[in-house]
Amino acid sequence: MKIILLSGGAGKRLWPLSNSVRAKQFLKLLTSPSGRRESMIQRIVRQIRTSGLAEEIVVATGLSQIGLIERQLGNKQPIVTEPARKDTFPAVYLACLFLYQNGTPRDEPILVLPCDTYASDGYFSALSRMGNAVNDDSAANMVLLGVKPTYPSSKYGYIIPEKDEKSSTGIRMIKSFVEKPDVSEASILVQEGALWNTGVCGFKLDYLLKLGCEVFKTMDYSIFMEKYSELPKLNFSYEVLAKGNNKAVVEYDGDWNDIGTWNSLTSEMKMQEIGKVISEDCHESMIINDLNIPLVCVGCDNKIVVASSEGILVADKEQTENIRHLVDQIVTNPINYSKLCDNSKEVEKFITIKGTSLKIRFCTIPTLRSLDYHINEAVDELWIIIGGTGELSVESHIFELTPMSVVVIPKGSSYGVRTQSFLNMIIVAL
Numbered sequence: 462m463k464i465i466l467l468s469g470g471a472g473k474r475l476w477p478l479s480n481s482v483r484a485k486q487f488l489k490l491l492t493s494p495s496g497r498r499e500s501m502i503q504r505i506v507r508q509i510r511t512s513g514l515a516e517e518i519v520v521a522t523g524l525s526q527i528g529l530i531e532r533q534l535g536n537k538q539p540i541v542t543e544p545a546r547k548d549t550f551p552a553v554y555l556a557c558l559f560l561y562q563n564g565t566p567r568d569e570p571i572l573v574l575p576c577d578t579y580a581s582d583g584y585f586s587a588l589s590r591m592g593n594a595v596n597d598d599s600a601a602n603m604v605l606l607g608v609k610p611t612y613p614s615s616k617y618g619y620i621i622p623e624k625d626e627k628s629s630t631g632i633r634m635i636k637s638f639v640e641k642p643d644v645s646e647a648s649i650l651v652q653e654g655a656l657w658n659t660g661v662c663g664f665k666l667d668y669l670l671k672l673g674c675e676v677f678k679t680m681d682y683s684i685f686m687e688k689y690s691e692l693p694k695l696n697f698s699y700e701v702l703a704k705g706n707n708k709a710v711v712e713y714d715g716d717w718n719d720i721g722t723w724n725s726l727t728s729e730m731k732m733q734e735i736g737k738v739i740s741e742d743c744h745e746s747m748i749i750n751d752l753n754i755p756l757v758c759v760g761c762d763n764k765i766v767v768a769s770s771e772g773i774l775v776a777d778k779e780q781t782e783n784i785r786h787l788v789d790q791i792v793t794n795p796i797n798y799s800k801l802c803d804n805s806k807e808v809e810k811f812i813t814i815k816g817t818s819l820k821i822r823f824c825t826i827p828t829l830r831s832l833d834y835h836i837n838e839a840v841d842e843l844w845i846i847i848g849g850t851g852e853l854s855v856e857s858h859i860f861e862l863t864p865m866s867v868v869v870i871p872k873g874s875s876y877g878v879r880t881q882s883f884l885n886m887i888i889v890a891l
Contacts, residue, residue, distance in 0.1 A: 462570040462592045463666075464515040465556045467549060468502060468522040468530065474722045474781065476788045477771035478751060485720070486577040487529045490749070492731045501577045501720065503533050512585040514592075520576070521556040524854055524877060536829070545690040549697035554673035555689070557666060558682040567667035570595040573697075574661050579718040579729050587713035591663040594632050594711060601709035603702065604632065604663040607656025609714040613647035616782075617719065618658040618698075621650070622710050632709040638702070656712060659719070662702060672701065723747070723765045723774075723781040736768075745778075820890040826851070828883045841891040842870040849884035853877075862886075 470484055479485040489498040493507070502520075509515055519539045520530055523546055530540055541556045553573055561567070570592045578584075587606060594604045607620040618640045622633040638658065639650060674680045677692070702708070720726045727747040734740060736750030740758045750756040751769040758766055765781055767774040772791065776784060828849075844853070846866040853860040853868055855876045860868050862884065870876050878884070 462515050462572065462595075463560055463565060464509060464518045465553060465560075465571060465573045466502070466505070466518060466520045466576045467552060467573065468520050468526055468576045469546070469549075469552070473785045473788045475726065476784065476791075477767055477769045477774055478749070480771055483529075484526060485726075487526075487533060490726065490730055490732075490735065491579075498732075498735075500533055501579065502530070505574070505576055505578060506534055506538075508580075508582070508585060512582065512589075514585050514588055515572070517560075519556050519560060521552045525875065528877060528879070543689065544686060546694075547689065547692045548694040550673075550695035550700045551677070551689065551692050553697050554669065554677060555682075555685060557669045557673065558680065558685055561666060561670060561680075562682045565666055567665070567670065569666045570663060571666050571669065572661065572663045575659075575719075577720055578659070578661075579716075579720050581716040583715040584713060584717060587711055587715075588661070588663075590632075591661070591711045594709060595663045595665060600632060601634065601707050602664060602668050602705075603708045605635065605702065605708065605710045606659045606661040606663075607710045607712050608659055608717045609712060610647075610651045610655070610657050613644055613651045614657070615641060615644050615647055616721070617641065619647070619650050619655040620658050620710050621653075621655050622712075624654075632711050635708045635710050656710060657717075659713075659717065660698070662697075669701075676700070723767070723776070724778045727765065727778070747778075822888040822890075824884075824886050824888055826878060826880050826884040828880055840872050842872075843889040843891055844868045844870065845887040845889070847885045847887060849880065849882045851878060851880035851882070851884050854879075 468484070468486060473479070475485045475488070478488050486501040489500045491499050491501065491504055493499040493504070499507070506518060509518055517539065519541055520534070521541045521543070522530060523543050527540060527542060530538060541559045543552055543555060557571065560569075560571070572588060572591060591604050591606055594600045605620060607622070618638060619642065620635055621637045621639065623636050639646070639655070642650065670680055676695070677685060679685050679688070718725055718729055720729065730747065733746070734748045737753070737755045738748045738750050738758070739755055740748060740761070743758050743761045744763070746758070746761045746764040746766065748756065748758050748761070748766045749768070756766070756768050763778050765774065765776045765778055774784070844867065846862050846864055848864055849862070851862040853862055853876060855870055856874055860866070862868075
């Protein structure tokens, strides 16, 4: 069995630590069994590998996240990179074509998982049962994972299973779906035996290849990559899961948290204070400081206090779901570096010379390192490579960097760098 991990998005509800270029799954806020801090993506990959669930894990992501994935999971982790953001259906199909091109048999079970799920080990036993159900030709074309609700929630979609249970596989066929109902409707659904929809699904590779070929008119990985930027945005849940019949669900009754708010995240965190924090008489509060200056809190009860270079958040725990519309009002260029994403040494060093009209920087980046996507300032930049080799990605365009290469990065554009050897350059702000 192979697993595709979907790594996308950013999660504005975890502002100010997550933003459009630094996604929530890379924040090292959880605690590993060894006591070290780990991110959501590190945790789920560790759990998959420990459980022996899959022969291979492939991460499907966008260009802006490659550097963080390589630093957190290692540079041997297979990554399928979308040339542009086109939502989850093209991303899943691209990953399936990657597996097929690299020798995965068409009858191989494939599981697709979000990478920011927090769950206990029993969750992975349920995933194993999903794989067995996919292998059973008499079961269903598509198998989903449903969680038995612990309360009526409006945050999740619901799976309505049929009443009868298939004795041979222990799964139930799916009757219908309900997308994020209000609390009163959710209460009725829970009473009737509905399950939370985890967004986890399983199928044989052949099923998705045929389905994708019908929609995208090709089963060739290279051709699909070339036409990717021209594709419409298609959501996997709407285009695949919600259409057609012959879909089944495996029920999981155990710890599961679709972490999307500070309140849900802090409920799974063991450390109550992170960073340079000085506190007194603070109860049931989470205080996180991503800055190099002290953060002092006195008499804060049941609060979330977060300070970073993006901004400062002070909120009641129960109100953290309501910050997104406030964050949408903030107009700023997001800063990519965060101590809570990467504890390694600084990957770039600058010497700045300020003139009357030009700002010149001499920049060095070590061998085999990546700078994740930055948003360029409100000026054009001229890059002159004076030593070393690498690649520069500006929006969806790739430039090879060699000595004496000259590249202009327009203002307002996003860019990332990957080095092949020690890279030296001069950057001129025009």
